[in-house]
Structure formats: C-alpha cells, structure tokens
Amino acid sequence: MKCPKCHFENPDDTIYCGKCATPLRPTEEISASHTKTLQVPTKDLTTGSTFAGRYQVIEELGKGGMGKVYKALDKEIKESVALKLLKPEIAADEKTIERFRNELKYARKITHKNVCRMYHLSKEADAYYITMEYVPGEDLKSFIRRVGQLPVKKAISITTQVGEGLAEAHRLGVVHRDLKPQNIMIDKEGNARIMDFGIARSLKAKGITEEGMIIGTPDYMSPEQVEGQEADQRSDIYSLGIILYEMVAGKVPFEGDSSLSIAVKHKTEIPANPRDINAQVPEDLSNLILKCLEKEREKRFQNVEELLSELRNIEAGFAAAAAPQQPQMPAFLIEAEEGPAEGERPVFVAREQELEKLGKFLDTSLAGKGQVVFLTGEAGSGKTALIQEFARRAQEEHPDLIVAGGKCNAQTGIGDPYLPFIEIMSLLTGDVEAKCVAGVITKEHATRLWNFIPFSVKSILDKGPDLIDIFAPGADLVAHGEAFASGREPWFFSLKKLVERKAALPTDSSLTQTYLFEQYTRVLEALAQQQPMLLIMDDLQWMDAGSASLLFHLGRRMKGNRVLIVGAFRPSEVDQGRAGERHPLEPVLHEFKLDFGDFEVEVEKAEGMQFVDALLDTEPNRLGTAFRDMLFKQTKGHPLFTVELLRDMQDRKLLVRDRKGQWVEGPELNWDTLPVRVDAVIEARISRLTDGLREVMTIASVEGEEFTAEVVARLQEIEIRKLVRHLSSELDKQHHLVSAKGIRQLERQRLSLYLFQHILFQRYLYNRLDKVERAHLHGEVGNILEALYGEQTDEIAVQLARHFEEAGITQKATEYLQKAGQRALQLSAHQEAITHFNKCLNLLKTLPDTPERAQGELMLQLTLTVPLQATKGLAAPEIGRALARVQDLYQQLGEPPQLLTAMAALAQFYSLRAEYHKSLNLGEKIIKASKGAEDLMPMLVSSCTATWPFLNIGEFSKALASAKKWIDVYDPEQHAPLAFVYGWDLGVIAMSVGSWALWFLGYPDQAGKGRDDSVALARKLDHPHTIAFAITFDIVTRIYRGEFQGVKELAEELTQLAAEKGFIYWEAHGIFYYGYMQAMEEQLEEGLTKMFQALDTLQAIGAGTCFTRLYTRIMEAYILARQTKKGLAIYDKAMEILQMYDERYCEADLYRLKGELLLVKAEDEKTQTGKLKKSKEKINEIEEEAESLFQKALEVSRKQQAKSLELRATMSLARLWQKQGKKEEARKQLAEIYGWFTEGFDT
CATH class of the missing domain: 3.40.50.300 (P-loop containing nucleotide triphosphate hydrolases)
Incomplete structure (x- = not known):
C-alpha cells in the first residue's frame, strides 16, 4: 500500500506508514468516516468560460475540503456571485447531497448583514455546485496572518459582528458547526461576514448527519465534535472563542503535528491564558474567552446573546479605559490665551x-x-x-x-x-x-x-x-x-x-x-x-x-x-x-x-493678467488699466517677480499712498528704469540692506536655504539675541527675506532655525561669493556646526560632509561621508549609502598614500558591499571588485590584527557568494592571527562562519567540528546582540548547520535534536532574519529525515514571514519548498511552477549558494513525474554549479538521482518497445549506466563519510540488483551499511 504522504510502499496489511507514520487505513478505534481522504480531483473552470449556461467565470477565489470556489458573473441578474463547485466524490454521494439540500433550506432563511447569503444548490451534467453572495475582501485567517495580534478593540468588534450573525442563525435553528476564520470574510468596509452556512445542520432536521461523523476543522473544533457527538449552538460558541483567542494572541490555543493530536488537545488540555501571551488583553475579556472554551458545554455561555451582552460590557469598559486621558496642555500651548501668533501669511x-x-x-x-x-x-x-x-x-x-x-x-x-x-x-x-x-x-x-x-x-x-x-x-x-x-x-x-x-x-x-x-x-x-x-x-x-x-x-x-x-x-x-x-x-x-x-x-x-489684478486689489488702490498693463508687460504675471517688483516700487516711493490710504503712482515712476528680470529685482532688494545685514544674509546663504542663527552669530561675533531680533523683525517682517522655521533642541543647547523665504534669495547671495570666499566660509560654518552639535554630529553628517568638501578639508569630509553612509545603511536607504561611500572613496584618492588611508579604504570597501548586495545582488561585479580590493589592501597593510573582525565579516561574505575556499582560507588566517590575542571573538566568529563552506564542499566532519567550537562557548545573553551586526544569530547558525552535518554523517536523531534546539532558540530570540534561517534549515532537515508532515505549513510560515520582512532570499525558499511538497503530493505542475519561480528569484538576486541542493529536489519531482529528459537537464545544470563553486555536499545524491532517472527511462523504454532484442540491449546499457552512477555515489559518500548518503545510494543499488536477480549481493551490501547505524531507525 502506497503512503499518500511520502509515497513509501508498505505491505497491504499495514495500518501506519513504516516511513512517516501516516495512517493508511482506519483502525477499529477511529471510524472510517473520521479518516476518509477524498482523492478525486475537482473539475476546473477556466477564466472567461460560461458554466451552466448562466455563470461567466471571472477568477478562481480558492479551494477547500468541499471543492473550488470561483467568482462568476450571473448573466441573468448581472451581479457577481461566488460559485462553489463541489468535488466529484461529494457530488457522487447522494446522502451528502440530500443533506446539503435540507441544510440549505435553513441557511437561505438567514438574512443578516454579517452573514453571507446562500442562494442555490444546483446540478450541471455530473457536477453539483452552490451559489452564494460574493463578498470582496480578505478572510479573517489571512488578516490575522498578515497583521499578527489584533488590537483588542478590533478583535471585540469582529467577534461582536460574528456573534450577531450567529445569533440570527441560531434563532432560525441553524448551527454552523465549522466556524473558523477561513469562513469569515472581512469586507472592504471592515465588516465581518460569516460564510459557508451551506454545511450547517438544522437543529430541527435531526438524523440527517451520519452518527459519529466529525464535521469541523481541528483547530476550531469543540470537544463534543471531536467525539462525533451532536453539535449545538454552544459548539459554535466554542469555535468563536477559539477565533477570539487567535485574534488577540496571534495563534490558536492548541497546536500539534497532526489533526488527531490537535483534536485530542481540545478534549484534554487546558488552554493557556491569553493574557500570558498578550498583556494588553483585559482580564475580563480573557475570562470571557476561557469561558467559551470550557470542555463541558454546560459551563460555557448557553447562547450567543449571553456572550454578546458580556462582550458589550467589556467593550464599553475598554473604550472608557482606552480613551486618551485629557493631559495637561503643554506650556507652549497655554502661555497666551490666543496662543502663539501665526506667522504672516504669504x-x-x-x-x-x-x-x-x-x-x-x-x-x-x-x-x-x-x-x-x-x-x-x-x-x-x-x-x-x-x-x-x-x-x-x-x-x-x-x-x-x-x-x-x-x-x-x-x-x-x-x-x-x-x-x-x-x-x-x-x-x-x-x-x-x-x-x-x-x-x-x-x-x-x-x-x-x-x-x-x-x-x-x-x-x-x-x-x-x-x-x-x-x-x-x-x-x-x-x-x-x-x-x-x-x-x-x-x-x-x-x-x-x-x-x-x-x-x-x-x-x-x-x-x-x-x-x-x-x-x-x-x-x-x-x-x-x-x-x-x-x-x-x-x-x-x-x-x-x-x-x-x-x-x-x-x-x-x-x-x-x-x-x-x-x-x-x-x-x-x-x-x-x-x-x-x-x-x-x-x-x-x-x-x-x-x-x-x-x-x-x-x-x-493661471492667467498672468488675472494674477496681477488680484494682487493689486489685495489693498486699496487707484492704479488704473495703464499701470496694470505695464506691470503685466514687465513681469508676465510671474508671481514671485510681480510681488517682489511691487515691494521694490513701494520701498523706493515709486508707489505712494494718497490721503485716503490708497496706493497711487508716484511722481518719479519710470518704467524704463525698473528691473526686467526676477534676479534684478532681488539684487535691488538686497542692495538696500545695511552692510551688516547683507553680511548676515551672505553668511547664512553658505549654510543653505535653511540656516542656523547661532552659526551666523559666532561668525559675525554678534550676541545671539541681537541677531535673532534682526532676523525676526527687519529681515523677516520688513524686508521679507527670511522667516523662522523653529527650534532644534540638542542635548546641551537649542538652536534657532530660519529659512530664506525663497531659495532664489539664497542662491543670489551665495553666487556672489568667489571660490576663495566660499571655501573659507564653508570651513568656518562646518567647524561651528561641529562644535554646536558635539556628540550629535551624526544627525547632520550630510551637511558637514558638504561644508568640509567645499572647504577643501578632505579628511573631515571623508569622515562625515562615512557617517552619512552608515546612517543611510541604518535607514535601509541603500542607494544613498552607495552614493556617500563612493564619493568618500573618490575623495580618499586625493589624500597622501598612507597606512591610515589604506585602512580607511579597506573598511569603506567592505562596508560598501552591504548596500551593493541589497540593490544589485550577491553576484554583482561591483561586489567582486570591492572584495578583491579589500583582500589587496589587507595584504598591503601586512594583515594587521586590528582588522581581524573586519576580515571575519569578509569571510562570511565570501561564504554567501559560494566562494567557499576563499572563505575558508581567510578564516584560517584569522584563526592563526588570533592565537594569543586578548580578543578571541574574530577567531570564534571565523569558526562559526566556516561551518557553511565546510558543509558545502562536502567536509562534513570539519563542518561539525567548527559548529561545536562556537556552540561550546555560545552564551545567548552575551552573543545575541551579534545578530544585529552579522544579520543572524551565530548560535542558531552553528546549531542548524551542525544538525545538517550530523545527518550527513549518519546521526539523524542527533540532527533532529540539533534542529529542534536551533528553532527553539531562534524563536526565543525573536530575531526575524534568524527565524527565517532556522525555519529553512528545519524544513530541509525534516525532508532529509523523511518527516514530511508539517513541511508545507513551515514553508507557508517562512514565505509569509519573509514576504512581510522583505527577505527575498528566504521568501524564495519558502515558495520553493511549498512547491516541492505539492510535487510530492502529485500536484506536479503546480509544484514545479513554484519551484522554478523560486529559482528565478534566487538567480535574479545573485544568490550563489544552495543551487545544487535545490536541483536535487527538482530531480526528485521529475522522477515522480517520469519526465526523465527534463530531470537529466537539471542534473547537467547542477553539475555545472558543482564544478564552478566546488559545491559537493549533494554530489553523491546527484549521481544517485541521475541513476534513478535512468531507471525510469529504462522502464518507459521497456513499456514502449516490448521484447525487441535491440530494445533489450538499450535497456541493459541504461541500467549499466545507472549502476555505475550508484557506484559513483557510493564512492563519493564514503570519501565524504556521508553515511546517510551512502545508505541512500546502497538502497538504490540494492533495488537494482534485486531486480536483476542479485538478491544475495543486494542483501549483503545493504546489511553492511544498515549495521553501521546506531540511531534513526524511524526516519
């Protein structure tokens, strides 16, 4: 009997799979109705097709236990509906269809804003389908996965809405019996809608459901449903309690490796208090949830109305507590009754x-x-x-x-x-x-x-x-x-x-x-x-x-x-x-x-003349058409030019007020002498300033459009209060050249910030300075800003770099460019970081060639690789050039000990680029140089880093030894912060890679324990990138150990986590392994599509490492699909990678899998050609080649001491020999390797 999970062939009388323990047939304790698996695939509807002569298919919405759901246009009523096409095996069961008919009669009675309407159960040819209201939005399960723990207020709101929908259903005598977040839609307005009352059973239609049959989803199933007992409205209350628990805690109360284990926990375990998981859950809400989850239904709320009443009381109390308390208004808002005066509007x-x-x-x-x-x-x-x-x-x-x-x-x-x-x-x-x-x-x-x-x-x-x-x-x-x-x-x-x-x-x-x-x-x-x-x-x-x-x-x-x-x-x-x-x-x-x-x-x-008229008429005037036409001719209605020219005319008494206070033309007005460009009118404005104010404005222009009064005051040696008075009165209100921006509070003082009212004013003043004046002033401005900001100069690193570069003070400019680049890296602004670092490198070239300059360049080049990796991928040629330069500089400097930490980071980078030998060689140098040093961290980090390249080149014993070196000294409290420096926790890396090495070396149980420890540590540390790493290694270890159960769920978790955090590399792995499991479950086309999609992503980001391993998984899928030509093409690609990077940890498996592909080819050849002599010769040749590949796999695995791979190769060879009649040789070979193992007999 073939296992539906791992496809292992078991004897016919087996109850559980001998390889993965999946139940193969119902036992006496569990009725067939509990474990029945439906295998017949659902008929697919294609987009654009018309079904049942009425429904035009728009898109597939999803699929579940009952069948696939589509969005369709009902052409008769011109509205979108959801169309659920039942699986053929359900449609073929008349008892099931009859039950649906009866239950649908009751479900259709429910008319409530929080319940999705059910329409019809109909038949088209041999297919049964249900139509229902289409609700655009997101199901609650997806919402929880995306958001995590919901705010308490939101969770209460959703629960209340679902409860109100349930109350109406219960009033009509309908119980849902499969309430779960997947069956609750959150529509675009944020309202909750209950779906799938189509399988609900009427309380008044007893006897329709088969006795002892479980209906429900294990995560949300009530204890009575676990036992196959009659479900009533209190069963729905239990399920609703589970959903509320999941919303506030971010997870369900009972988790397990199988549906059966979860179901048992519903019956036997007490749920953890949700407040222990989320401290923001009020105690009374926590008590309400736990009451919903009582094992005995008599102890739960007896109806939904009771639950809703208590929930509303909690909501009212929570809202009152959550309402922001009215704080004492800050002093700056109450200093004056009218508050601070508003600045003059433009x-x-x-x-x-x-x-x-x-x-x-x-x-x-x-x-x-x-x-x-x-x-x-x-x-x-x-x-x-x-x-x-x-x-x-x-x-x-x-x-x-x-x-x-x-x-x-x-x-x-x-x-x-x-x-x-x-x-x-x-x-x-x-x-x-x-x-x-x-x-x-x-x-x-x-x-x-x-x-x-x-x-x-x-x-x-x-x-x-x-x-x-x-x-x-x-x-x-x-x-x-x-x-x-x-x-x-x-x-x-x-x-x-x-x-x-x-x-x-x-x-x-x-x-x-x-x-x-x-x-x-x-x-x-x-x-x-x-x-x-x-x-x-x-x-x-x-x-x-x-x-x-x-x-x-x-x-x-x-x-x-x-x-x-x-x-x-x-x-x-x-x-x-x-x-x-x-x-x-x-x-x-x-x-x-x-x-x-x-x-x-x-x-x-905007119409220029319209602007001129409107501007003039903001104040009383007797300026006629002739004046207005001339003003428009002069300025073309350009707003800034027009405003500034009018101010200039008023200042020069070319426009004057008459006795009534109206503006009129002055006697000296001569249009021919007025400025004809905006820069000319600005020049005229500036020229009317006193020498002192003009000097203030010129110095301010050096800092930029925004400037600091304290900088100008120090340069001019003016008392700051006096300068602020000049800026805020004469230069702002009188001359309209600057305006206050605000105050910047530093640790030791506060700075007064101002703005030029238009950047054209700043540019005019700045452009009047010659190169020497600019350089001198930039240097002084930079020095003063540096002194003012003290230890907070990182906040203005970009400005300081600009000032010192303009001043020709290159050493300081490079110092602040590095700080600006580091700040950009902290903000994940990678393009800006690259710009700052490259500019710094170019400036460094202008400095004298000294060891200090070389060391500075080395650190810069190494740091530059981080944003380059983020924007261009690991394989980018720019990264290669930067790393080569780092190595040259390190040797040029005589490999100084103070750079060992930097070199340890470089070794890790080489490892990620699949340049394994470079990584190991550099690691050896670091370890030698660290002997006798006080700081052992570079040596320990190098040992940890070496685990991955050692494993990839097939040196499994060395990989394990390197991992143990780090594990022996690892202290989570001391070393956990390194995760923020290196990108992941080194303890988890050592445990994870060490677990793989243990599996290869033939210790699968120890590998499993190491895997469990690394995952537990990663989740405890709660460092997302480390968790993604650990989950990936967990998935692969499970596959190696034949523990396929849970892999798909882990792949989903990995994909979701990585997508949310932007970890493209790990997201691709999640997609790949989800596709792999689909392929293993014989959804070959869908699975392979995902696997190749993931490979495309990895290649696009320049990932070098891991391809041989992924190619072995694809070859397994092609063996299952019997697509030998494609599988052999993948083998060729894998061998190219193997030769290019010396990535040999899957080498033995590649030979073995090629041999298995050839045997499939031989079987197909035999089926197609029968007993022709020529065909027999060809088949013999293929089998001989397969045998040589199995022998090659044995040779490589023995050389690598990879006992698990040796066992796999021996099994493939033994099966071939057994088929060829060499049973004794097969038995002897298999017994020898099997006898070596001391653990892992259930893997």
Missing part, C-alpha cells in the same frame, strides 16, 4: 481654480478613496503659497483633519534619506513646539497634532516598531506619550521597554527597506482610521531615491484610506534628470499617472 491671490481642484481631490480622499496629487511649477510660481493656503482652508472646513508636511533640502536632500517623511512622522508624533513657537503653524494646528499623540504613538508601537529611532526618535515618543499616560498603561510600559531595548542594541543589519516601508504604511493606515490626513511634501525636485520609493509604496497603498498626499516640484529639474540618470521621481510619476489618471495641478497655467 501674499495669495488668483488661485481659486487650483484650490477648487485640490478641494475635489480632498473630498474624494475623505470618502475613503486615498489620492496622490502633485503641484507643478517653476521657481517663484507660487506652489508653496498655494499649498499653505489649501492646508489652512482644509483645516477650517474639516475640524478633524490632521495636516503634516515635510520638504526636501536643496543642499542635502539627494543624500539625506527620507527627510520629508521623517519630518511628517515627527509632526504626527507631537514634535510641534518649535514650529508653534516660531509661528510656522497655528495654535489650532499644533493642538490637533498634540492631541493626536496617543493614536500615533500607539500605532507606531503596534504597527511600526522598527520605525523607532529611524523615522521617530524613541526618546521623543516616550516623552510625548508620557503626557497621555499615567505610566501604568500597558501600551506605555511596552513602549518604554521597546525603546530601552533598541537603545541597548545596534541597528539590525537584516532590516530591509521594503519592511520599513510596509511599517510606515501600516502606521498611516491605522492613523487614517482615527482621523483623515493631509500629507504635504514640498520641493520634491530635491528628493532622494529612498523617499521616492517610499512615496510610491504609500501612494499605492493609500487608495483605500482617508489620506490625501500632496507633493510639489519643479518639472524642469525633474526632466533634466540627475547625474546623467533619470530623476528618482520620474518613474513614480509615470506609475501614478497610470493609477490615478488626472493627478497634476499645474500652477503656471
């Missing part, structure tokens, strides 16, 4: 058409259809003024609207990762004091953002914990959150604990940009559920590549949220590109145009 006229268009975009977004819109216009066209006016009006019209903005920086934006998004998150999490005090935002605006703090801080804690210290400083979150917490709230305790933990650990090197983007998006989605948001980003022409990618990610995901994203940029600068390449914003704009259609508001399109 002149704003003639933009009603643009405002109306933006208003329509906002209305659409507020209706839950998020939008992205861009304002485009050249310098001085009024984009910023339009944004500010739109935001002001939007807040007036919508009292709950949250507005936050950020802007890119002309001087540093290209290399300052995520700057606008960091500024937005800063405002959303309460960093509003500086802007409020400076008058940049109103008191009303600041108060809205301040009161939003509890939602934003909790959302970051729940949805984006990795954003802390990247997009939002942890210390600020704690400080702001404390204003809304007494200190006892669970969320605040969790926040403090998380911030402390992050502060104690280095930044996680395995954190991916994709995962950061996903967390940022989830936070905004959560916030938009609380209040609608308007997010503004200005000056996107200076946007960095990382911000462009994040904008694209957000824009795509905000479509279903109450969020409007408004960006502004100059199209001419985007069109020009950047450094000979496309501007990073350009592809984003292209994709958004496809997604959103009309998404641009062109500011330049």
Whole structure:
C-alpha cells in the first residue's frame, strides 16, 4: 500500500506508514468516516468560460475540503456571485447531497448583514455546485496572518459582528458547526461576514448527519465534535472563542503535528491564558474567552446573546479605559490665551481654480478613496503659497483633519534619506513646539497634532516598531506619550521597554527597506482610521531615491484610506534628470499617472493678467488699466517677480499712498528704469540692506536655504539675541527675506532655525561669493556646526560632509561621508549609502598614500558591499571588485590584527557568494592571527562562519567540528546582540548547520535534536532574519529525515514571514519548498511552477549558494513525474554549479538521482518497445549506466563519510540488483551499511 504522504510502499496489511507514520487505513478505534481522504480531483473552470449556461467565470477565489470556489458573473441578474463547485466524490454521494439540500433550506432563511447569503444548490451534467453572495475582501485567517495580534478593540468588534450573525442563525435553528476564520470574510468596509452556512445542520432536521461523523476543522473544533457527538449552538460558541483567542494572541490555543493530536488537545488540555501571551488583553475579556472554551458545554455561555451582552460590557469598559486621558496642555500651548501668533501669511491671490481642484481631490480622499496629487511649477510660481493656503482652508472646513508636511533640502536632500517623511512622522508624533513657537503653524494646528499623540504613538508601537529611532526618535515618543499616560498603561510600559531595548542594541543589519516601508504604511493606515490626513511634501525636485520609493509604496497603498498626499516640484529639474540618470521621481510619476489618471495641478497655467489684478486689489488702490498693463508687460504675471517688483516700487516711493490710504503712482515712476528680470529685482532688494545685514544674509546663504542663527552669530561675533531680533523683525517682517522655521533642541543647547523665504534669495547671495570666499566660509560654518552639535554630529553628517568638501578639508569630509553612509545603511536607504561611500572613496584618492588611508579604504570597501548586495545582488561585479580590493589592501597593510573582525565579516561574505575556499582560507588566517590575542571573538566568529563552506564542499566532519567550537562557548545573553551586526544569530547558525552535518554523517536523531534546539532558540530570540534561517534549515532537515508532515505549513510560515520582512532570499525558499511538497503530493505542475519561480528569484538576486541542493529536489519531482529528459537537464545544470563553486555536499545524491532517472527511462523504454532484442540491449546499457552512477555515489559518500548518503545510494543499488536477480549481493551490501547505524531507525 502506497503512503499518500511520502509515497513509501508498505505491505497491504499495514495500518501506519513504516516511513512517516501516516495512517493508511482506519483502525477499529477511529471510524472510517473520521479518516476518509477524498482523492478525486475537482473539475476546473477556466477564466472567461460560461458554466451552466448562466455563470461567466471571472477568477478562481480558492479551494477547500468541499471543492473550488470561483467568482462568476450571473448573466441573468448581472451581479457577481461566488460559485462553489463541489468535488466529484461529494457530488457522487447522494446522502451528502440530500443533506446539503435540507441544510440549505435553513441557511437561505438567514438574512443578516454579517452573514453571507446562500442562494442555490444546483446540478450541471455530473457536477453539483452552490451559489452564494460574493463578498470582496480578505478572510479573517489571512488578516490575522498578515497583521499578527489584533488590537483588542478590533478583535471585540469582529467577534461582536460574528456573534450577531450567529445569533440570527441560531434563532432560525441553524448551527454552523465549522466556524473558523477561513469562513469569515472581512469586507472592504471592515465588516465581518460569516460564510459557508451551506454545511450547517438544522437543529430541527435531526438524523440527517451520519452518527459519529466529525464535521469541523481541528483547530476550531469543540470537544463534543471531536467525539462525533451532536453539535449545538454552544459548539459554535466554542469555535468563536477559539477565533477570539487567535485574534488577540496571534495563534490558536492548541497546536500539534497532526489533526488527531490537535483534536485530542481540545478534549484534554487546558488552554493557556491569553493574557500570558498578550498583556494588553483585559482580564475580563480573557475570562470571557476561557469561558467559551470550557470542555463541558454546560459551563460555557448557553447562547450567543449571553456572550454578546458580556462582550458589550467589556467593550464599553475598554473604550472608557482606552480613551486618551485629557493631559495637561503643554506650556507652549497655554502661555497666551490666543496662543502663539501665526506667522504672516504669504501674499495669495488668483488661485481659486487650483484650490477648487485640490478641494475635489480632498473630498474624494475623505470618502475613503486615498489620492496622490502633485503641484507643478517653476521657481517663484507660487506652489508653496498655494499649498499653505489649501492646508489652512482644509483645516477650517474639516475640524478633524490632521495636516503634516515635510520638504526636501536643496543642499542635502539627494543624500539625506527620507527627510520629508521623517519630518511628517515627527509632526504626527507631537514634535510641534518649535514650529508653534516660531509661528510656522497655528495654535489650532499644533493642538490637533498634540492631541493626536496617543493614536500615533500607539500605532507606531503596534504597527511600526522598527520605525523607532529611524523615522521617530524613541526618546521623543516616550516623552510625548508620557503626557497621555499615567505610566501604568500597558501600551506605555511596552513602549518604554521597546525603546530601552533598541537603545541597548545596534541597528539590525537584516532590516530591509521594503519592511520599513510596509511599517510606515501600516502606521498611516491605522492613523487614517482615527482621523483623515493631509500629507504635504514640498520641493520634491530635491528628493532622494529612498523617499521616492517610499512615496510610491504609500501612494499605492493609500487608495483605500482617508489620506490625501500632496507633493510639489519643479518639472524642469525633474526632466533634466540627475547625474546623467533619470530623476528618482520620474518613474513614480509615470506609475501614478497610470493609477490615478488626472493627478497634476499645474500652477503656471493661471492667467498672468488675472494674477496681477488680484494682487493689486489685495489693498486699496487707484492704479488704473495703464499701470496694470505695464506691470503685466514687465513681469508676465510671474508671481514671485510681480510681488517682489511691487515691494521694490513701494520701498523706493515709486508707489505712494494718497490721503485716503490708497496706493497711487508716484511722481518719479519710470518704467524704463525698473528691473526686467526676477534676479534684478532681488539684487535691488538686497542692495538696500545695511552692510551688516547683507553680511548676515551672505553668511547664512553658505549654510543653505535653511540656516542656523547661532552659526551666523559666532561668525559675525554678534550676541545671539541681537541677531535673532534682526532676523525676526527687519529681515523677516520688513524686508521679507527670511522667516523662522523653529527650534532644534540638542542635548546641551537649542538652536534657532530660519529659512530664506525663497531659495532664489539664497542662491543670489551665495553666487556672489568667489571660490576663495566660499571655501573659507564653508570651513568656518562646518567647524561651528561641529562644535554646536558635539556628540550629535551624526544627525547632520550630510551637511558637514558638504561644508568640509567645499572647504577643501578632505579628511573631515571623508569622515562625515562615512557617517552619512552608515546612517543611510541604518535607514535601509541603500542607494544613498552607495552614493556617500563612493564619493568618500573618490575623495580618499586625493589624500597622501598612507597606512591610515589604506585602512580607511579597506573598511569603506567592505562596508560598501552591504548596500551593493541589497540593490544589485550577491553576484554583482561591483561586489567582486570591492572584495578583491579589500583582500589587496589587507595584504598591503601586512594583515594587521586590528582588522581581524573586519576580515571575519569578509569571510562570511565570501561564504554567501559560494566562494567557499576563499572563505575558508581567510578564516584560517584569522584563526592563526588570533592565537594569543586578548580578543578571541574574530577567531570564534571565523569558526562559526566556516561551518557553511565546510558543509558545502562536502567536509562534513570539519563542518561539525567548527559548529561545536562556537556552540561550546555560545552564551545567548552575551552573543545575541551579534545578530544585529552579522544579520543572524551565530548560535542558531552553528546549531542548524551542525544538525545538517550530523545527518550527513549518519546521526539523524542527533540532527533532529540539533534542529529542534536551533528553532527553539531562534524563536526565543525573536530575531526575524534568524527565524527565517532556522525555519529553512528545519524544513530541509525534516525532508532529509523523511518527516514530511508539517513541511508545507513551515514553508507557508517562512514565505509569509519573509514576504512581510522583505527577505527575498528566504521568501524564495519558502515558495520553493511549498512547491516541492505539492510535487510530492502529485500536484506536479503546480509544484514545479513554484519551484522554478523560486529559482528565478534566487538567480535574479545573485544568490550563489544552495543551487545544487535545490536541483536535487527538482530531480526528485521529475522522477515522480517520469519526465526523465527534463530531470537529466537539471542534473547537467547542477553539475555545472558543482564544478564552478566546488559545491559537493549533494554530489553523491546527484549521481544517485541521475541513476534513478535512468531507471525510469529504462522502464518507459521497456513499456514502449516490448521484447525487441535491440530494445533489450538499450535497456541493459541504461541500467549499466545507472549502476555505475550508484557506484559513483557510493564512492563519493564514503570519501565524504556521508553515511546517510551512502545508505541512500546502497538502497538504490540494492533495488537494482534485486531486480536483476542479485538478491544475495543486494542483501549483503545493504546489511553492511544498515549495521553501521546506531540511531534513526524511524526516519
């Protein structure tokens, strides 16, 4: 009898598979109805086809135990429906069909907003199908997998909705009996809908279900259902309790390796308290859940109404407790009754058409259809003024609207990762004091953002914990959150604990940009559920590549949220590109145009004459048509030019006020003497400043569009209070050249930040300086900023690098470029990191050739490989060149001991690139150089790193010895932080690779224990990249040991974890092994498709290691499929990899599997050609070649001491000999290797 799981051939009278213990036939204790497996495949419907003359198939939605489900258009009623096509074996059972008919009669009576309507049970030819209401959305199981533990409020809401649907069904006498999260849809509005009442049984139709038959899903099955007893409404309550438990705990209470083991736990085990898993679960909710899960139904809620009543009481109490306490308003918001004075608004006229268009975009977004819109216009066209006016009006019209903005920086934006998004998150999490005090935002605006703090801080804690210290400083979150917490709230305790933990650990090197983007998006989605948001980003022409990618990610995901994203940029600068390449914003704009259609508001399109008239009429005047025509002729209606020219005319008394206070033409007005370009009018404005103020503005222009008053004060030797007075009065209110931005609080002091009111002012002043003046001033500005920021210079590394480079102080410039690159790496902004590191390398070349320079270059080249790997893949030629240069420099420096840690990292990198011998050679050097050294860490790390290359080249004993060296000294408390440096925990690596080595060497039980220990450690450490690594090794070890049960579930977990975190390499492995299990279950086409999809992904990212192992799995699938030609082609590919990288750990298996493919070919040849003499000769030749391959496999495995592979090869050879009549030789050969083993007899 063939095992349905592992395909092992068992004797006919066997009850359990001798290889994997899968039940093969029902026992006396378990009735046939409990274990019956349905094997007949479901008939497929193809997209576009018409079924039953009425239903046009749109797409397949999924499949389950009853059959496949499709979305279809009912052509008679012109509506989409869900069509469930029952499996043929179900359709062939008349008793089952009759039961469905009876139960459907009752299910159709249920009309409730939380229940999916059932329509008909019908028959087409030999196929039965059920039609039901189509509910677009996501099933609850998928939602839980994606989100993890749900917020308590959300879990209660879903449970209440499901309970209300169940209550209506129970009132009509219908019990679901298979309630599970897979049968609960969360529609696009967030409402819960119960599905599949089609198998529910009427309480009034007793006797229809066969006695003793289990109906239900093991994870959610009540104890009485486990025993095959009658299910009633209390059984549904039990299942609902399990679902609520899973929502708040993130997992079901009972888990096991088989359905039977889970079912037994429902009957015998007490569930863990959900509060022990999730501290945020209120005690009364935990008690409610446990009451639902009582083993005896008499102890549960006796009806759903009782459950709902208690649930509503808990919800009311929870809502009251969860409501943000009214904190004491901060001093900056209550210093004056009217609050801080709002800064003077910029002149704003003639933009009603643009405002109306933006208003329509906002209305659409507020209706839950998020939008992205861009304002485009050249310098001085009024984009910023339009944004500010739109935001002001939007807040007036919508009292709950949250507005936050950020802007890119002309001087540093290209290399300052995520700057606008960091500024937005800063405002959303309460960093509003500086802007409020400076008058940049109103008191009303600041108060809205301040009161939003509890939602934003909790959302970051729940949805984006990795954003802390990247997009939002942890210390600020704690400080702001404390204003809304007494200190006892669970969320605040969790926040403090998380911030402390992050502060104690280095930044996680395995954190991916994709995962950061996903967390940022989830936070905004959560916030938009609380209040609608308007997010503004200005000056996107200076946007960095990382911000462009994040904008694209957000824009795509905000479509279903109450969020409007408004960006502004100059199209001419985007069109020009950047450094000979496309501007990073350009592809984003292209994709958004496809997604959103009309998404641009062109500011330049306003009528120039209309603007001139509107601007003049903002104040009383008697300026006639002739004046207006001449002004338009002079400025062409250019907003900045027009505004500045009018101010110039007023300052020079060319326009004067009459007795009534109206503006009129002055007697000295002469149009021929007025500036004809905007730069000329700016020059005129600047020339009217005093020498002292002009010098202040010139120094400020060196720092950039944004500048620091304290820097200017030190350079000018002016008392800071006096300078701030000049800036805020004369230069702001009188001359309209600068405006206050806010305060920046440092550890020891605070800095006063100002902005040029337009970048054209800054550029004019800066461009008047010659090269010598610029270099001198950049150096002084850099030195002062360095002194002001002290130990916090990392925060402005990009600015300091620019100042020192412009000053010609190359050593300092390289120092800060390295810091800027490291900061970009911490933010997973890999493109920006590459830019900074390459720029630094180029600058280093200009310095004298000294050992210090060589050592600096070595560390830079090594660090550069990290972002190169993330963006271009491990096989990128740039990485090869960088690594070669590192080796050259190391030798050039005489292999100094202080670089051993760096070399250990290099050895690991070689290992990942499948350059195994380079890795091992370097590791040997490190170990020799470390002898006698105080710091043994490089030697130990090298020993751990060596496990993988030793294993890959087939040196299994050495791999095990290297693993043991690390395991013997490994201390989780001491060494766990290394996971954040190397990307994974070295203890888990050693245990995992060591477990493989043990299996190859013939110790499968010890391998299993090592595997279990590594997985347990990985899950305890809770380091995602390490968990992904451990799960992959768990999967492969199970396959090696023949433990196929659970592999598919692990592959799903791996795929989900890796996809969520952005671990492309591990996601590909999850997909591959899921496909492998499908192939082993004879879903060959689907399985092989997934396996090759995974291989394509791995090749695309440049993965070098692991291909020979994956190719052996594909060969196994082709053997099962009897596709020998394709299998032999894969063998050839595997041998190419083997020769290229000396990757020999699967060499023996490759020979063996080729031999097995040839035997399949021989069998097929025999079937096709019969007894022809020529064919017999050909078959004999094939079998001889197969035998030689088995012998080769034996030779290699013995050389490698790989006893498990030797056993496999011996079994293949023995089967062939037995077939050829050499039974005694086969028995003797097999007995010899079998006798060697001391463990693993059940594997």
